[in-house]
Amino acid sequence: MLYQTAFLINILKNQKTDFEKDVVNIELNSKTIYSYHSTEYVKDAGTPDRYYSVCKDVEAGIVKAKNLRNxxxxxxxxxxxxxxxxxxxxxxxxxxxxxxxxxxxxxxxxxxxxxxxxxxxxxxxxxxxxxxxxxxxxxxxxxxxxxxxxxxxxxxxxxxxxxxxxxxxxxxxxxxxxxxxxxxxxxxxxxxxxxxxxxxxxxxxxxxxxxxxxxxxxxxxxxxxxxxxxxxxxxxxxxxxxxxxxxxxxxxxxxxx
Ligand SMILES: [Mg+2]
Ligand SMILES: [Zn+2]
Missing domain, CATH: 3.40.50.1000 (HAD superfamily/HAD-like)
Structure with a gap:
């Protein structure tokens, strides 16, 4: 929790922060978060190119198709x-x-x-x-x-x-x-x-x-x-x-x- 707070303070102060490095990796060691494998649509959309590629997949129906409810x-x-x-x-x-x-x-x-x-x-x-x-x-x-x-x-x-x-x-x-x-x-x-x-x-x-x-x-x-x-x-x-x-x-x- 302490690290999550630090993460939020960084955001509030408008400082650079990274969810994976500053929260996930640290919390993984403390075993307060868990992971699971999924076949559903998961992609990094953190750059303009990647974002547009995700948009294309949404439009093509790939995101919806991979939802396990379907x-x-x-x-x-x-x-x-x-x-x-x-x-x-x-x-x-x-x-x-x-x-x-x-x-x-x-x-x-x-x-x-x-x-x-x-x-x-x-x-x-x-x-x-x-x-x-x-x-x-x-x-x-x-x-x-x-x-x-x-x-x-x-x-x-x-x-x-x-x-x-x-x-x-x-x-x-x-x-x-x-x-x-x-x-x-x-x-x-x-x-x-x-x-x-x-x-x-x-x-x-x-x-x-x-x-x-x-x-x-x-x-x-x-x-x-x-x-x-x-x-x-x-x-x-x-x-x-x-x-x-x-x-x-x-x-x-x-x-x-
Ligand atoms: Mg064979
Ligand atoms: Zn068998």
């Missing part, structure tokens, strides 16, 4: 081979690199009316090859790499399970036929609930037929991206609604929505 449009994305480079099952941080230009595609999504949610199968956890903590570090690295390019995803849901038991080093409690492993849609239903998502206005994007099957199972339009496994996994006999060479092309599909 049903959300979402692009669901696979992780490996779609956002980061496919290296089989990624186990180590040094295996994580972004897929060519995936950050450009995500940035286009971020600037659109669509929110973006990653849905990924990570059976490496059930196999005992990657711990929950290591998986968190890998996901953080992907977010950091995207962040360097000014891109982000709004949330990530993963399935740590695997259906077949009997391997050395595995975690038996995670070895069962769960409802969340793609192409099952339990993770999509959780996301739908959390973000008020309208499935009829969504796309599922991925580099395998399993991703396309997931989108089909959830009643969404599907996009095969020819990076990573390039749709050559041969697991499901499904046809995507759209095929793109990389995430950069996703803006053409969103624009035509």
């Amino acid at each position: 049903p959300q449009k979402c692009i669901f994305l696979d992780r490996d081979g779609t956002i980061n480079k496919y290296v089989g099952f990624a186990r180590y941080l040094n295996q994580i690199e972004l897929e060519n230009n995936s950050s450009i595609g995500l940035k286009d999504i971020n600037q659109s009316e669509f929110i973006s949610i990653v849905i990924t199968n990570q059976p490496v956890v059930a196999r005992g090859e990657v711990s929950f903590e290591q998986l968190r570090e890998i996901n953080n690295k992907i977010e950091t790499l995207l962040g360097k390019d000014g891109a982000y995803f709004d949330d990530l849901f993963f399935c740590p399970h695997h259906p077949y038991k009997g391997f050395e080093g595995e975690i038996p409690s995670l070895k069962f036929d769960c409802d969340c492993r793609k192409p099952k849609i339990c993770l999509l239903l959780q996301a739908k609930e959390k973000y008020n998502i309208d499935s009829t206005k969504c796309y599922f994007v991925g580099d395998t037929t399993m991703d396309i099957q997931t989108g089909v199972n959830a009643g969404m339009k599907t996009i095969l991206v020819k990076t990573g496994e390039k749709g050559e996994d041969g697991k499901y006999d499904v046809k995507p609604d759209f095929v793109i060479n990389s995430l950069v092309e996703i803006k053409n599909i969103m624009g035509g929505d």
Whole structure:
């Protein structure tokens, strides 16, 4: 409270003050304020250029569209081979690199009316090859790499399970036929609930037929991206609604929505 008072006195004296530095950072340490993650429209409008860009978004209806009271449009994305480079099952941080230009595609999504949610199968956890903590570090690295390019995803849901038991080093409690492993849609239903998502206005994007099957199972339009496994996994006999060479092309599909 003391710092907030100092902040107000500065304003009254017409002196320069900064809400983030003079209040938020200090109060964060004292744990009297809390933060939460939001998919709604939040932007710095502190310079004339930024202010006019926000005005444009208001006029284009993007601010209203991203209000969670309104049903959300979402692009669901696979992780490996779609956002980061496919290296089989990624186990180590040094295996994580972004897929060519995936950050450009995500940035286009971020600037659109669509929110973006990653849905990924990570059976490496059930196999005992990657711990929950290591998986968190890998996901953080992907977010950091995207962040360097000014891109982000709004949330990530993963399935740590695997259906077949009997391997050395595995975690038996995670070895069962769960409802969340793609192409099952339990993770999509959780996301739908959390973000008020309208499935009829969504796309599922991925580099395998399993991703396309997931989108089909959830009643969404599907996009095969020819990076990573390039749709050559041969697991499901499904046809995507759209095929793109990389995430950069996703803006053409969103624009035509
Ligand atoms: Mg993949
Ligand atoms: Zn699962």
